Structures are given as C-alpha cells and as structure tokens.
Amino acid sequence: MKGEAANPVIAALGRRLRLGVVGGGPGSFIGPVHRTASRLDDRYEVVAAVLSSNPERSAAAGRALGLAEDRAYPDVDALFAGEADRADGIDVLAIMTPNHRHHPVAARALEAGWDVICDKPLTTTLDDAEDLVARVRTSGQVFCTTYNYTGYPMVRQAREMVRDGAIGDVRMVQVCYIQPHFAAPTEAERPGGTAWRLDPAQVGESMVLGDIGSHAHHLACFVAGRQVERVAADVGAVVPGRQVDDCAMALLRFEGGARGVFWVTNAAAGAEHGLYFRIFGEHGGLEWAQENPNYLRHMPLDAPVRLLARDGPGLGPAAARATRVEFGHPEGYQEAFAVLYADVADAVVARRTGTLADPLALDFPTVEDGARGIAFIAAAKQSARNDGAWTAVRHRF
Numbered sequence: 001m002k003g004e005a006a007n008p009v010i011a012a013l014g015r016r017l018r019l020g021v022v023g024g025g026p027g028s029f030i031g032p033v034h035r036t037a038s039r040l041d042d043r044y045e046v047v048a049a050v051l052s053s054n055p056e057r058s059a060a061a062g063r064a065l066g067l068a069e070d071r072a073y074p075d076v077d078a079l080f081a082g083e084a085d086r087a088d089g090i091d092v093l094a095i096m097t098p099n100h101r102h103h104p105v106a107a108r109a110l111e112a113g114w115d116v117i118c119d120k121p122l123t124t125t126l127d128d129a130e131d132l133v134a135r136v137r138t139s140g141q142v143f144c145t146t147y148n149y150t151g152y153p154m155v156r157q158a159r160e161m162v163r164d165g166a167i168g169d170v171r172m173v174q175v176c177y178i179q180p181h182f183a184a185p186t187e188a189e190r191p192g193g194t195a196w197r198l199d200p201a202q203v204g205e206s207m208v209l210g211d212i213g214s215h216a217h218h219l220a221c222f223v224a225g226r227q228v229e230r231v232a233a234d235v236g237a238v239v240p241g242r243q244v245d246d247c248a249m250a251l252l253r254f255e256g257g258a259r260g261v262f263w264v265t266n267a268a269a270g271a272e273h274g275l276y277f278r279i280f281g282e283h284g285g286l287e288w289a290q291e292n293p294n295y296l297r298h299m300p301l302d303a304p305v306r307l308l309a310r311d312g313p314g315l316g317p318a319a320a321r322a323t324r325v326e327f328g329h330p331e332g333y334q335e336a337f338a339v340l341y342a343d344v345a346d347a348v349v350a351r352r353t354g355t356l357a358d359p360l361a362l363d364f365p366t367v368e369d370g371a372r373g374i375a376f377i378a379a380a381k382q383s384a385r386n387d388g389a390w391t392a393v394r395h396r397f
Helices: 008-013 030-040 055-064 076-084 099-111 124-140 153-161 206-224 317-321 332-351 361-363 367-385
Strands: 015-024 044-050 092-096 117-118 143-145 170-178 227-235 245-256 259-265 272-280 284-289 293-300 306-309
Touching: 008 124, 008 332, 015 099, 015 206, 015 293, 015 332, 030 044, 030 055, 030 092, 030 284, 030 332, 044 055, 044 076, 044 170, 092 099, 092 332, 099 117, 099 124, 117 153, 117 332, 124 367, 143 367, 153 272, 153 284, 153 293, 170 206, 170 245, 206 227, 206 259, 206 272, 206 367, 227 367, 245 367, 284 367, 317 361, 332 361
Parallel strands: 015 044, 015 092, 092 117, 117 143, 170 259
Antiparallel strands: 170 272, 227 245, 245 259, 272 284, 284 293, 293 306
C-alpha cells in the first residue's frame, strides 16, 4: 500500500467498492473501527447500513453517518430487499453483529452475490462454520474473517521469516492474550443485564475463546504456518458466579509435531492488552508484542539478537505491503485492521475483473481460517469437559 501511484480499485472499476454494514452502531467499539478501516486506503464507500436491532435507532444512526434516507435501513430484511435490485447496490457486506447473527447474515449475503467481511468468531457452532465454508467454495466469492492482528507489518514479517526458513523447522510456539475487562463482576451480568457477550445464547460455546482466544489461535497458526492438530485445555470462569468462560489455558500440538502453550483471559486484574507470541525453531526464535507492535525481536541461535523495526532495513515484501508511513512513525491497531480491508478489496477487484491479485494481498484470514477457529474452540471445550484430555481438532477444510 505504501507508495501506490493510484487507487487500484478506482483504476480497475472506475469507482470505489460499495460497502454495506450490519451491526456496530451507537455505543459499539468495533463498528467505528470497521468503518474507519474501510476508508483508510480509500478503496470503499459505505453506502448502506443496519446499525441497531432497534429499527428507529438503526435508521437514525445511518442518517447520522450521512447515508441516504432510503439506505439507512431499519433492519436486515429491509437491507436485503432494498439493495437487491439497485444498479448501485452493495458489492461487499461487513458484519459486526453479536456472534449468533454472523452465520444467517453472512449466508444471505453470499446468496445475494456479495463478498463478505465478517468479524470473529465466524459462527457459534462448527456446523454453521462448515456451512459457510461450503457456500464460499461453491460461489467463489471473497470472504474475510477479521483476525485483524495479522495485518500488522511485523506479524507479516514474522510469518515471512518462518516461511523462508529464518528460524528453521518450528519446534515451539507460545501465544497469550491477557485482558482485564471482566476481572470483576459487571453490572451487565447481574439480573436483568443486557451485555450480549455475557449471554451464552449469543456469544457461543465459550466467551473468552470466541472473543480473544480465536485471535490468539489464528495468530499462532498464521505465524507458524501450520495448524493445531490436538489440544489439552482447561477452560472456565475464574470470577466466582460467572456463567461464561473468562479464562482458557491449553497445551497445543501443531502439524509436524511442534508443541505450543496457549493462555487467554479477559479477567486478569491489572493487565492491559497483552497479546504476544514467541516462536522457536531449530535455528532461533521470534518474539512480538501487540503493545509494542512496530518491532519484531529475532533471536538467532549463533548470532546477536536483532530488533527489526517496521519499515526499517532488512524487511521483506510482506511487511512493506502492510506499511503506510515512513520509518520512525508508528502504525497500530486501526492501520492493521485497514490492511485486511485493503487486501480484501484487491481480491474482490481481481474476482470481478478476472485478473490475478497480488499474492501478498491474499494473506488475509479467510472463511476457512474462521472455521478452523471454531473447530479449535469446540475441541478445547471438549478437552476441558474431559479434564484436559488431549482432543483432536476436527478439520474438514
């Protein structure tokens, strides 16, 4: 994206991609993140939205974003009906609803012929995840699951270094994601509370694994370049009386025999946002932390430790593609999210024009990645029910 002479979407289509949005309305954290990400590289224009389960709030929020009156929709049915026959209808639908709504909305979007960007976790059940995989493969449409931390330049640098053999065959992986948000009981989980993340019917089989564990699982697999085959897990709530999981710890076995350690929680009192990985191979290791995301630590076995800086010397093309500003100026969470939107736009244009996308644009997380996350959650929960017994992660894709 750095140094692009012209907007590749406008150059190919003569216009920006028309983006529809479902979810992420007033009071949402992730909604503005998605919408800003879509605009950062000027590849999309938000043209239609459903922004609340309350019809009046939804329409009002859409108008407040500057949408046309007839495209600030009151509900999902109205959006699908209203966009179906428009010559200027939606190209791509972005979904950021509560988890249990991901599958039905994504399935309808694929049926409508739209490409899809869906927040994680992909679905709340493995059957629904596999259904979306089948639909995408049949249709050939583009589908991204927004594991946005893989958009950081130094995460992509680490993946490229592992792929190119810089640390040799992968032997061990450690990944953690440690948050404080639910360290104490909240008003929302007391009788009459309304927070959907604390409702098992909406959040899925495991709150912590769906909310942040899916990120950690995908990050480990993305960098290591291999999938988790088996898991031995302890999953549950550390806050007394809580009805959803807020902590998960596990041992992992990857394809090829590499071992892993996994810890995620959003109940760590005093923590900040501790997402990090360490990966070790036969010739050295790599270490990255999201709280200091512009640097990657490379630890060769027989040479001094190197601290690689974003857009500094010695980086590969994967990191360069995900970089926007000059060396010395930090990029962070919002920019990493926008990398996925830009990658998807390039893939959508390639599909629509019958051309080949830049291979580096195809590193975004797919529907299969989303489904593997749901398979991991199911296996971890099954392992926990069996007192931490090793359990196979079911992959059919």
